[in-house]
Amino acid sequence: MVTSHHSVLKQYAYAHENLLNASMEFNGETHEPTFRIISGLPGESHALDTARRMHLPEIVLEHATKYIGSELVEISTIIRGLEEKRREAEAREAALDARTKKIQEQVRHMDLQQLKLKQQEQLLRKEQIGDLSRFISEKRSELENLVAELREGEITREKTLKVKDFIASMERQQADSERKAHEVAQAVEADTSRGDSENITYSIGMDVIAGPHKREGRIVRKEKNGKWIVAIGPMKFPLHEKDLRPVSSKVTKDRKKVSISYESRSVAPRPTIDVRGMTLDQAIEVVVMQIEGALVHSVGSFSIIHGMGDGILARGIHEYLRTVPQVTNYYFARPEDGGYGKTYVEF
Structure with a gap:
């Protein structure tokens, strides 16, 4: 074993397969060695950095830099770059190991x-x-x-x-x-x-069983509020993850053998629905069923009475209507017809 700052020895080790360069890891922030051996990577001198940190005269540092020559400085820079890449690779490896362990635990x-x-x-x-x-x-x-x-x-x-x-x-x-x-x-x-x-990661394009009626659909995108937009037949619905369940591989396999027809149980929709007093999720569920019924029975429009209050129902319903491609227009009623407490929906 040879310890030296001479670059010639480091180059010699690279040129002969029976020899191996190694170095001790150095913490650039604390300016102290970590006493961890790095195999395959030659070390670099931290003398100039240490001298500068110890406030040696700058003229001395300049002479020292000229004395060691620009070639050695370039080699030191290359080694420093390699060391940085090594740290990045170790960080990526650690992250990959953590992810692998998490996936194994989920499995x-x-x-x-x-x-x-x-x-x-x-x-x-x-x-x-x-x-x-x-x-x-x-x-x-x-x-x-x-x-x-x-x-x-x-x-x-x-x-x-x-x-x-x-x-x-x-x-x-x-x-x-x-x-x-x-x-x-x-x-x-x-x-x-x-x-x-608890262990499922949902993604765009995943087939799921969705909603309280357990219908099969496909995830289209994720909203900023954490909900997923799921396409069920010709319609799209915003749903929480708790309302989703992935389609099993058995169901996916059987889908190739079985022809599934969609039959709506919707009754003819009412011209006006009243969702006042409901939570936003309850109101959205009623609106979803109303839209489904309207599409099935070829109804061109209907109205929603949501009241004014603090505006939560109105905003939430309008945000949902914006995601339904079949809805061509929605707007508040005239003042004499309910104003901001009522919304008209058109297909």
């Missing part, structure tokens, strides 16, 4: 969520199969008793009532079982969606 969390979902589904199936087996066994026994009674003697009003009660009991138990299964399925879906939403 691990999603895998755990999927495993949890599968376990819940298996448990649900076992419970449903057990309940169904008990239900069939009980009803088979009751049915056999009823058949035996009907075969014995004549059919009386009492026997007829027993049959009706038996049928009604089966219908009630079936409805109750369906309701419980639906509640459990909803709870599983909500738990899974809640876990997944």
Whole structure:
């Protein structure tokens, strides 16, 4: 091992593959060594910088600079540039490592969520199969008793009532079982969606299940207020991330095999809707349904009564209308018709 400031030795090490340059990292802000060895990068002299920091006479520094020569100064500058690039590369590598770890953690969390979902589904199936087996066994026994009674003697009003009660009991138990299964399925879906939403990064072009009606759409852009604009059929809606869920790969795969037709359940829209007293999100939801109904039923215009108040509803509704491409114009009503408390919408 050789320690030296001579550039000839550094060049010699570069020229021979059996030798390796190395240096000790130097903190330019504190002007102190960090005692960290940098392999492959030759060190540079900090003598002039240290002398200048110690307020040596400038004439001495000028003579020293001339003495070492411009070539060595250029080499020192090159080394300093390489050192800066090394720090930048290390910073990028650290950022990339952090991002990789975060992605790995997200993948691990999603895998755990999927495993949890599968376990819940298996448990649900076992419970449903057990309940169904008990239900069939009980009803088979009751049915056999009823058949035996009907075969014995004549059919009386009492026997007829027993049959009706038996049928009604089966219908009630079936409805109750369906309701419980639906509640459990909803709870599983909500738990899974809640876990997944914490680790999902949404982006433009992503296919999602959106809104309270669970419709499939595609993200178009992100608004400044944090909402995403989602295209659902011919319309676009502003939605929070909590109202979105990514379309699974299975659904995406199945989409190639299944032709999905859109059928609106909208009734004919009213000429005027009143959203006073609602929150902005509630009002937007009503406006969205009204616009959908208007488009489906070929209605050319309608009006919204939002009141004046502090103007939050009016501003929010107007901001949303600006994002709907089918809306050609919207404006406040005349003073005698409601003024700033009412908005007309045209398609």
